[in-house]
Amino acid sequence: MAAKSLKGKVKYRVNQSKCSVFTPKDFLDLSDRDHVGRALRQLVLAGELIQFGRGLYAKAKRSKLTGKIIPVKPLPELAKEALTEKLKVTVVPTVEAEAYNVGESTQVPTGRVIAVKGRVSRKMAFDGKSIKYRYVGVDKGSVQ
CATH class of the missing domain: 1.10.10.10 (Winged helix-like DNA-binding domain superfamily/Winged helix DNA-binding domain)
Known part of the structure; x- marks a missing residue:
């Protein structure tokens, strides 16, 4: 064989x-x-x-x-999977996503902004669309 x-x-x-x-x-x-x-x-x-x-x-x-x-x-799902499972980075919901989920906002977040604890230097993009990171403090969820 x-x-x-x-x-x-x-x-x-x-x-x-x-x-x-x-x-x-x-x-x-x-x-x-x-x-x-x-x-x-x-x-x-x-x-x-x-x-x-x-x-x-x-x-x-x-x-x-x-x-x-x-x-x-979609690219945001791929990015979250890569961050959490492959790069071992903690992903948390963004302020905009939380506001939408609670009903405080009617604007639907695109998902291309991902809130992470710690620092990420990896660029993720496909077909002209890229992922941006919002760095969240580890202490009480404060945005840096």
């Missing part, structure tokens, strides 16, 4: 995973960092994955409206 290529192994693991966001670290048990990076780039070119940040990849699908390759989830 012929051995599967690294690209095939990575693709299989992506398809079997319940997660939508991946980093090269998720595949380092298969090969070294250079080979994993090459396999991920090949999957991006094939339309299986999209890259939405440095070292951040997400499952992709073809849009039924435009035919373009898009992520399977």
Whole structure:
């Protein structure tokens, strides 16, 4: 039986995973960092994955409206999943989201502003849309 290529192994693991966001670290048990990076780039070119940040990849699908390759989830959801599960950053609701949820505001937040505890230097963007961070103090939720 012929051995599967690294690209095939990575693709299989992506398809079997319940997660939508991946980093090269998720595949380092298969090969070294250079080979994993090459396999991920090949999957991006094939339309299986999209890259939405440095070292951040997400499952992709073809849009039924435009035919373009898009992520399977909206960018704010991908960013929150990447921050909480992959980068181990605490995400809290923004002031605008809380006001909307309580009924104090009728303006629906876009979700592209994410409140985090601590500092994040990772840029996340796709198709001209980017994520902004609002840094919240660790003590009592004060905005910095």
